[in-house]
């Protein structure tokens with residue numbers, strides 16, 4: 651099969667793109683189990699693109715249950731070199747209004763250690779650099795696409811606080827994350843971005859703001875219904891951004907993320923099992 655360079659991991663409410671033509675479904679399996687769903691492959695803006703709904707069709711996996719390793723492994727099997735992860739997030743800043751898009755450039759990990767978060771271990775030790783948790787080069791293209799095509803306000807940069815969930819935050823937690831300088835809060839950027847880095851895939855995130863979490867005195871506390879309703883009203887902004895992004899990606903581009911393991915593996919080569 652021809653390699654597919656670009657993968658999209660769709661968040662809540664973004665199960666597939668209507669604009670995707672000549673679709674086929676590929677059922678893959680991996681040493682880490684099955685991915686969230688069949689990978690949908692199709693043509694978008696002149697390129698073959700692989701699309702994977704993060705929570706499975708019908709939204710079957712909680713953020714803690716998403717098989718992140720299988721998802722990244724499955725896209726790697728297709729030879730994907732660029733992934734855009736799309737997420738629904740709460741806002742921790744007045745100026746990040748529900749309906750806006752954010753392209754975060756930093757992250758804080760507030761997951762609780764229950765999600766397998768590395769491909770390494772069991773005899774192979776590797777520590778990838780993660781100072782830049784998303785690929786700045788791919789993020790710049792996402793920004794260009796979002797500004798050109800989304801018809802909403804786009805914020806470049808910001809810190810994504812990734813919490814475990816599935817419950818939303820308490821007010822005290824929400825204020826804590828605000829005091830840490832976080833911009834948005836969601837449940838899925840990590841370990842997805844870490845695993846993509848370990849797989850030497852350039853990864854960027856496009857976050858759709860759906861609510862003000864629970865810190866804002868003038869807005870109701872977030873509910874799942876509020877998140878779904880805002881996604882449904884604004885899903886076109888994400889879809890238009892994705893469609894505009896594809897032609898901006900040079901499938902042959904080489905970014906630092908593509909050699910993330912060059913200085914990361916500590917295990918002596920002779921001790922790595924064949």
Ligand code: ADE
Pocket residue numbers: 738739740741813818819835836837860861862863864872877
């Ligand atoms: N996803 C969407 N809104 C959220 C919020 N307020 N907290 C965590 N995850 C979210």
